[in-house]
Amino acid sequence: MDDLPVTKLSWAAFENLDLIEKAACMCDGGREYHVLYAQQFGRERLDHLGRLATAIRRLAKTKDGMYALRNMLPHKRAMLYFAQPSSRTFLSFDAACQILGMPVAEVRDTSVSSEFKGESKEDTVRTFSSYFDLIVMRTQLEGLAERMAWVLSNSERPVPIVNAGSGKDQHPTQALLDVYTLQRSFEDQGGIDGKVIMFVGDLARGRTVRSLAWLLTNYDGVRQVFVAPPELQIGADVQALLDARGVEFRLAEDFDVSLREADAVYMTRIQDEWDSVTGESRRINTGRFHFQPRHLDILKSRAVIMHPFPRRQEIDPVVDSDPRAVYWRQMRNGMWIRAALIADLFGCDAQITSDEQHRGE
Ligand code: CP
Numbered sequence: 001m002d003d004l005p006v007t008k009l010s011w012a013a014f015e016n017l018d019l020i021e022k023a024a025c026m027c028d029g030g031r032e033y034h035v036l037y038a039q040q041f042g043r044e045r046l047d048h049l050g051r052l053a054t055a056i057r058r059l060a061k062t063k064d065g066m067y068a069l070r071n072m073l074p075h076k077r078a079m080l081y082f083a084q085p086s087s088r089t090f091l092s093f094d095a096a097c098q099i100l101g102m103p104v105a106e107v108r109d110t111s112v113s114s115e116f117k118g119e120s121k122e123d124t125v126r127t128f129s130s131y132f133d134l135i136v137m138r139t140q141l142e143g144l145a146e147r148m149a150w151v152l153s154n155s156e157r158p159v160p161i162v163n164a165g166s167g168k169d170q171h172p173t174q175a176l177l178d179v180y181t182l183q184r185s186f187e188d189q190g191g192i193d194g195k196v197i198m199f200v201g202d203l204a205r206g207r208t209v210r211s212l213a214w215l216l217t218n219y220d221g222v223r224q225v226f227v228a229p230p231e232l233q234i235g236a237d238v239q240a241l242l243d244a245r246g247v248e249f250r251l252a253e254d255f256d257v258s259l260r261e262a263d264a265v266y267m268t269r270i271q272d273e274w275d276s277v278t279g280e281s282r283r284i285n286t287g288r289f290h291f292q293p294r295h296l297d298i299l300k301s302r303a304v305i306m307h308p309f310p311r312r313q314e315i316d317p318v319v320d321s322d323p324r325a326v327y328w329r330q331m332r333n334g335m336w337i338r339a340a341l342i343a344d345l346f347g348c349d350a351q352i353t354s355d356e357q358h359r360g361e
Pocket of ligand 1: 174
């Protein structure tokens with residue numbers, strides 16, 4: 001781990017880098033170490049993780065395959081440190097670790113850890129690193145995961161940190177499962193290249209959209225359409241990143257019109273937990289951005305409807321039975337891609353791929 005560039009920088013110097021420079025600091029001799037930003041993932045790695053997730057998914061279908069997977073990481077332990085509510089991310093990381101035979105512990109409520117007694121986040125995470133080999137963390141504090149990655153990288157137990165959602169900022173592993181879902185959905189339609197991806201809802205505060213919008217810049221000719229009320233439109237910082245990457249995108253309010261050209265519709269919930277004044281979001285008319293059964297007649301026959309979940313009223317449950325609604329499969333894909341990510345971090349990716357090929361012969 002001596003080569004990890006982040007170890008050569010003071011916190012002040014690291015903190016002041018731009019996102020692309022920070023992402024480059026997380027790579028140790030060609031292999032990513034911490035997973036903090038969507039900007040750490042290029043096309044090659046996305047393809048690799050997708051293939052690995054599929055190999056794991058196939059192996060897990062049989063008892064022998066499952067035994068082989070459980071033998072991959074029984075010597076490593078993971079801490080799931082979730083200081084913000086979660087169902088899918090927490091459970092899918094837990095399940096992913098189980099698939100790879102990795103014992104797991106959890107802290108989900110800081111009022112039952114020594115943080116309640118005033119212990120700092122730095123000391124809390126260093127304590128976890130004393131007992132575990134991987135820390136998966138969700139926090140409502142923007143920038144905390146990268147701060148902890150810097151702290152651990154400069155300690156004697158520099159275990160990797162995976163960002164499982166940080167503030168309104170980034171949710172890179174959600175974006176990975178979204179891309180894996182798109183890879184699978186468009187497998188027989190020429191892949192993700194050239195597709196129109198429409199994001200709908202609270203794009204200003206939705207960290208999943210921010211991370212996925214970036215990952216999609218790795219694909220050729222993808223057009224992104226951001227459909228939201230003006231108050232909840234995608235941030236200027238994301239627009240600047242897309243501009244810098246030469247990505248074609250547009251902002252819109254016309255749900256029905258935009259829907260006609262979409263190959264994937266990515267619905268999101270109103271993130272009112274971030275309201276600065278209680279009830280602020282309720283003053284915005286969001287009903288016109290809901291996916292209703294009548295929209296199924298407008299949607300392309302081979303398009304897909306996605307949602308990171310949890311959902312409220314954004315998608316009528318009647319839509320669930322339409323084959324284009326892939327959000328339940330998308331959720332399950334989270335387990336496979338997170339298992340692939342962990343396997344890749346600990347270097348057992350080649351073994352898994354070889355096992356899967358061997359069994360398929
Ligand atoms: N999509 C997602 O992050 O869900 P959870 O908040 O339930 O983990």
